[in-house]
Amino acid sequence: MQSETRSKAFPFLAAFFALFVLFLYGPMIAIFILSFQGPEGGLTFPMRGVSLHWFANLFEPQMVGDFGGSLQRSLLLAFVVMVLTVVISVSAGLAFRRRFKGSTTLFYLTVTSLIVPSILVSLGIGLMFRVLGWQPNWWSSALGAHLTWTLPFGLLIMFAVFNRFSPSYEEAARDLGATPWQTIRHVILPIIAPSLIGVAMFGFTLSYDEFARTLMTSGVSNTLPLEIYGMTTNVTTPVLYALGTVTTVFSFTVIGVCLAAVTLTRRRRLRQGSDAGKGVF
């Protein structure tokens, strides 16, 4: 496909791709614009003035259920899920480099976790807590529910990483007298660092936006997606869009920071060679 001239299909495919991108982002842009509606404005175009009215509205507690509290819970939960996802995925990724008894079963169990419908996980955990007489909470049952969704992604990324990982680095470290822990800390972790940022991003954003798995596991306090869902049924003003804009901008910021971090680590590595062993991680 390195031919000098573009194929005849190119303009059609390019147009198709452009339409697809418009399809992906168009609606999001629409609510972004509409969240700046004037105080008299409604849920659809035209704009009746431009204001920050609905953003201010968002922070008045009586208008929207418990925006602040649910945001706090979601952020904290996402952070904990992120940390656990990274640690557990790396640990399991290291284990899976070798066959061990039960490794195939564990692998298929992880894949199952990915394809079992979210609502089933949600119902199952909710029921389990109910039957055992435990109180479901966002930091216990919902945390577990989120991990069943983020860990498979984390582990699959680790597979992809370790499939391309040359064992000679570790062998060299060991020949030089490094302990197993030193090898992990100063050789393996620095090399896989950019992928870890990716795993962390999956962990954070998937948890932060998770709805179905939280539905029956969050107990009495809502997370942000549940709060937003509640709003869709009883809020008919652009404050809904303001909330959408705020959380989407936040998601984009997280994604942007992660991608920038990955790019920077890669660049630094290209410039300096590997920083493995320098202990700068």
Next chain:
Amino acid sequence: MSATDAIPSAKGPKGLARLGAEAVSWLQAAPLTLVLGLFLIFPIVTIVIVSFWDYSEYALIPDVILDNYTYLLSSPVTWSIFLSTLGYAAASWVLTLLIGFTVAYFLAFHVRTLTWQIVLFMVCTIPFWTSNVIRMISWIPVLGRNGLVNQGLMGVGIIDHPLEFLLFSDFAVILAFVHLYTLFMVVPIFNSMMRIDRSLLEAAADQGASAWQTLWSVIVPLCRPGIVIGSIFVVTLVMGDFITVRLMSGGQGASVGVMMNNEISLLQYPAAAADAVVLLAVVLLMVFGMLKAVDIRREL
């Protein structure tokens, strides 16, 4: 061979080193096993057990009865709900596959530099990390009664009355599924396409194959793993969906997830559990069918 092989060392945790390679692997895999055991296996076992329980308006009554299943399987309502869910899955699968394949094909074979491929690929995948609920809500100003599409069509004069079927309908549900899940097709198919040895395409062209023939006889067969993985994602996500059908159909559409959620809100947990068991069986059967075609572990 790995660093964690049993080599006694001065500083390392000696106990760990002596345990042997197998034990180290187990220790490393233990947290994952624990989480999946506690929050995947136990809950599913609970669902299966509770699906045989009896219930009253107020309480769950431990028992072993088949009533939940006989009711489920003998009710024409549940059959039609399962059929409607399968319908959503089929429509979403066809559309996401066609769109996803075309997008991946463009990215893999018609975008020339790696940098642009990465940039455009990211453009396609970024929405995956944003909120699904928000992405559904964002269709309201576009498809609503006074939304952009209706305003546009009326402005041009194609229609005199707003089209009512655009929002809160089966059309809207499938549109939202395609909107949310096409990237689950794009990513694995793109991944498969990037592994295709480009010399195969040159060989096909040298033998006189048209672009269309190359696509159909070389690229599509080699993309089968990606297609299968994408299909598994889309089908399982749609089969288990609750919120998309609920939001986008305006409460009129029926799916297994919506039915389960209604039963749960009425505290009919055993009935919901029986639905869940049947749903899981259906989904797993579909997945096993698709997995026959590919070894996923080799595709990573």
